[in-house]
Amino acid sequence: xxxxxxxxxxxAIYLIFLAVxxxxxxxxxxxxxxxEAGFAVTVTAWDGSPLRSFPDENGVWRYPVAAEAVSPRYxxxxxxxxxxxxxxxxxxxxxxxxxxxxxxxxxxxxxxGGSTLTMQTARLFHPHDKTIPGKIYQIFRALQLEYHLxxxxxxxxxxxxxxxxxxxEGVQAASFSYLGKPAAELSHAEAALLAVLPQAPTRxxxxxxxxxxxxxxxxxxxxxxxFRVWDPETGADAKMERVYRRFDSRPMKAPLLARRLxxxxxxxxxxxxxxxxxxxxxxxxxxRGYIAGTPAHTSAAAILVENQNLAVRAYVGSADFTDNDxxxxxxxxxxxxxxxxxxxxxxxxxxxxxxxxxxxxxxxDAPLSFDGYRPGNFTESFSGPVSASEALRRSLNIPAVDLxxxxxxxxxxxxxxQGGLHLQYPAHGKPNLSMILGGAGVSLEDLTAAYTAFGRDxxxxxxxxxxxxxLEERRMLSPGGAYIIRTILADHRRPxxxxxxxxxxxxxxxxxxxGTSYGFRDAWTFGVTDRYTIGVWVGRPDGxxxxxxxxxxxxxxxxxxxxxxLPRSYEPKTEIxxxxxxxxxxxxxxxxxxxxxxxxxxxxRGAWILNRVIPPTLPDRADQHWQANPLTVMIRPxxxxxxxxxxxxxxxxxxxxxxxxxxxxPWLSPHIRRRSRIPKLDxxxxxxxxxxxxxxxxxxFAEETVLRPPGAFAGLPTxxxxxxxGQGGLFWMLNGELIARTAIDEPxxxxxxxxxxxxLTVMDLAGNYDSVEILVLGGRGx
Numbered sequence: 001x002x003x004x005x006x007x008x009x010x011x012a013i014y015l016i017f018l019a020v021x022x023x024x025x026x027x028x029x030x031x032x033x034x035x036e037a038g039f040a041v042t043v044t045a046w047d048g049s050p051l052r053s054f055p056d057e058n059g060v061w062r063y064p065v066a067a068e069a070v071s072p073r074y075x076x077x078x079x080x081x082x083x084x085x086x087x088x089x090x091x092x093x094x095x096x097x098x099x100x101x102x103x104x105x106x107x108x109x110x111x112x113g114g115s116t117l118t119m120q121t122a123r124l125f126h127p128h129d130k131t132i133p134g135k136i137y138q139i140f141r142a143l144q145l146e147y148h149l150x151x152x153x154x155x156x157x158x159x160x161x162x163x164x165x166x167x168x169e170g171v172q173a174a175s176f177s178y179l180g181k182p183a184a185e186l187s188h189a190e191a192a193l194l195a196v197l198p199q200a201p202t203r204x205x206x207x208x209x210x211x212x213x214x215x216x217x218x219x220x221x222x223x224x225x226x227f228r229v230w231d232p233e234t235g236a237d238a239k240m241e242r243v244y245r246r247f248d249s250r251p252m253k254a255p256l257l258a259r260r261l262x263x264x265x266x267x268x269x270x271x272x273x274x275x276x277x278x279x280x281x282x283x284x285x286x287x288r289g290y291i292a293g294t295p296a297h298t299s300a301a302a303i304l305v306e307n308q309n310l311a312v313r314a315y316v317g318s319a320d321f322t323d324n325d326x327x328x329x330x331x332x333x334x335x336x337x338x339x340x341x342x343x344x345x346x347x348x349x350x351x352x353x354x355x356x357x358x359x360x361x362x363x364x365d366a367p368l369s370f371d372g373y374r375p376g377n378f379t380e381s382f383s384g385p386v387s388a389s390e391a392l393r394r395s396l397n398i399p400a401v402d403l404x405x406x407x408x409x410x411x412x413x414x415x416x417x418q419g420g421l422h423l424q425y426p427a428h429g430k431p432n433l434s435m436i437l438g439g440a441g442v443s444l445e446d447l448t449a450a451y452t453a454f455g456r457d458x459x460x461x462x463x464x465x466x467x468x469x470x471l472e473e474r475r476m477l478s479p480g481g482a483y484i485i486r487t488i489l490a491d492h493r494r495p496x497x498x499x500x501x502x503x504x505x506x507x508x509x510x511x512x513x514x515g516t517s518y519g520f521r522d523a524w525t526f527g528v529t530d531r532y533t534i535g536v537w538v539g540r541p542d543g544x545x546x547x548x549x550x551x552x553x554x555x556x557x558x559x560x561x562x563x564x565x566l567p568r569s570y571e572p573k574t575e576i577x578x579x580x581x582x583x584x585x586x587x588x589x590x591x592x593x594x595x596x597x598x599x600x601x602x603x604x605r606g607a608w609i610l611n612r613v614i615p616p617t618l619p620d621r622a623d624q625h626w627q628a629n630p631l632t633v634m635i636r637p638x639x640x641x642x643x644x645x646x647x648x649x650x651x652x653x654x655x656x657x658x659x660x661x662x663x664x665x666p667w668l669s670p671h672i673r674r675r676s677r678i679p680k681l682d683x684x685x686x687x688x689x690x691x692x693x694x695x696x697x698x699x700x701f702a703e704e705t706v707l708r709p710p711g712a713f714a715g716l717p718t719x720x721x722x723x724x725x726g727q728g729g730l731f732w733m734l735n736g737e738l739i740a741r742t743a744i745d746e747p748x749x750x751x752x753x754x755x756x757x758x759x760l761t762v763m764d765l766a767g768n769y770d771s772v773e774i775l776v777l778g779g780r781g782x
Contacts, residue, residue: 043258052258065172077195091146189241192220207247256317274311291319301332327541342515360607366663384667419476448535458482480579514551525555590617600658622662622767641682662767696726728765
């Protein structure tokens with residue numbers, strides 16, 4: 001009976017205690033953080049490493065982490081060092097408390113702690129004084145935790161809120177701050193260091209007191225060996241690791257992207273991006289190092305996209321986020337700027353698909369007016385007859401404007417929009433010919449997305465910044481059109497390669513295109529490899545000019561450095577699409593030769609054609625009569641001159657002549673000119689020669705004129721450039737390089753810069769020209 005009454009008595013005490021506890025629990029509920037409160041909003045790379053974090057309202061940095069995402073070594077060290085019986089006690093370890101009380105009674109001051117992990121967790125949210133009443137209060141809160149939460153939930157609270165020094169709380173934040181790695185990758189020594197750090201986070205901070213921290217860490221290691229959790233060899237190896245001064249609680253690996261994506265994240269779960277931390281660091285360092293040698297206020301931006309899935313692997317929106325002089329806070333990946341010539345590959349691609357050109361179509365780079373719009377080339381020179389591929393690689397302006405006019409600016413804009421690229425125009429503006437030379441606005445992000453079409457069989461799409469973002473694709477070009485344009489751009493010799501070397505190994509091959517906006521405000525370069533698409537911008541974010549800074553000289557070297565640093569891909573080379581073929585064509589007609597001795601084949605070239613379409617050379621803009629090509633005329637055999645149908649000639653033979661575009665004339669060899677010239681009208685026709693108001697002639701120079709300075713003048717001669725006739729305006733060129741522009745009948749003084757043999761050419765906007773060969777001699781000492 002006494003045993004029974006003892007049980008009843010103990011049960012009654014337990015029920016009373018439980019009732020009192022429940023009552024107190026209702027009166028003084030736990031104060032725990034909400035699920036999404038108290039954590040920094042963290043933007044991470046694809047592997048979970050933080051790119052940038054935004055602190056809570058108190059400036060505290062916490063990265064949420066679950067127990068299963070923490071290294072087992074850390075959990076072993078934490079539990080066996082702090083609370084070996086954590087899994088078994090109800091929140092309080094009576095033996096530990098009794099031992100601590102004995103030491104307190106003997107020494108008059110606390111010498112050993114009796115707190116369990118649960119009690120330490122309770123103190124994080126309910127602080128108390130280090131007194132006996134304070135300890136009782138802590139015990140009550142610990143019992144509350146055990147009453148309401150599971151052991152795993154209590155452990156997770158500790159892992160996320162334990163103090164680790166300064167404004168760093170939680171093991172994940174501490175691991176990144178002091179060790180530069182996630183808590184899942186801790187070594188034995190690192191696990192021991194982080195296990196002991198919350199005991200005295202200020203006194204043991206490894207970045208401030210590495211020696212103290214190392215001694216405290218070794219104490220944990222010794223205990224782990226003593227309890228046979230780690231073997232002695234592991235403990236000895238762990239002690240050999242040094243504790244270094246390192247602290248980085250505010251990672252800034254992609255600050256502008258993180259700022260952009262911050263609002264998409266939640267405090268309780270890091271926002272995982274597509275960024276590759278290694279590539280991000282590599283590209284960032286390259287941009288920062290490259291821009292250091294540029295003029296003041298210059299910045300740069302670079303973006304790296306994986307072609308397969310449109311995932312952005314590196315995002316560098318400015319050269320240095322912390323450099324206010326270079327406007328580091330401005331994200332130039334999103335800024336809308338003039339792209340210069342960077343849109344030309346899409347124009348040539350659309351022209352291929354519309355059957356206007358093939359890769360070797362004959363175009364003309366010569367002075368030309370488009371209803372008053374008179375574009376010029378960046379180099380202030382002209383090249384005459386060029387192929388479509390050469391015009392694209394050399395980024396010649398006049399052939400591009402010519403194609404844009406033929407295809408139509410509105411059509412070009414509509415095709416770009418269909419592919420996902422939306423150009424921006426000035427207020428009340430609309431698509432026009434200047435768009436192909438930069439007369440519209442676009443961001444580096446959007447243009448890079450468009451360029452991915454050349455590495456994805458013509459499919460562009462929306463760039464993906466977040467791991468779980470869906471893949472959104474748009475058809476920019478056909479696979480064949482994309483292949484031909486990429487091949488043309490890949491054949492462009494890189495300026496950083498030794499002279500005469502066209503290519504690198506296929507794994508490093510880059511199809512690239514530059515762009516420079518008006519006034520040297522923006523320098524662009526885009527590159528496409530088998531695996532990646534790269535976009536680079538260099539300039540001043542405030543829009544002021546940077547004289548001498550242009551795409552090929554400024555942005556291209558940075559792009560090639562980035563491309564050469566990328567991981568190699570040795571996958572099989574892209575197969576030629578079935579819609580693409582290689583064939584021989586002839587200039588000037590642009591079609592295959594009809595026979596081996598075709599008289600109309602003045603020059604043979606190997607061309608890429610699309611869908612088996614071989615378009616002939618485009619109609620000559622300077623031909624006001626729109627004559628056929630080749631042109632059939634009747635020739636009198638005795639004189640070789642042309643006769644008309646009503647001429648009193650008994651015998652005349654038909655002759656077909658393959659004509660070159662009128663504007664190409666100054667650059668043709670005399671032999672080619674003779675083959676393509678239409679013979680003059682035979683006088684026998686008794687018909688006056690038609691007036692030629694559209695002709696132009698150089699005045700004051702005859703063929704093979706020799707020029708030398710007068711008398712004993714020790715210099716180079718000065719001449720007056722003047723011509724008779726012409727339309728619209730005159731362009732004066734020496735060996736194809738523009739030296740002057742004049743109005744009709746306007747003279748211009750010119751001093752030669754060096755002696756030598758020159759071809760002097762004058763050309764008007766209608767394609768009429770006159771040329772003479774001259775020899776320039778210097779005076780004594782000249």
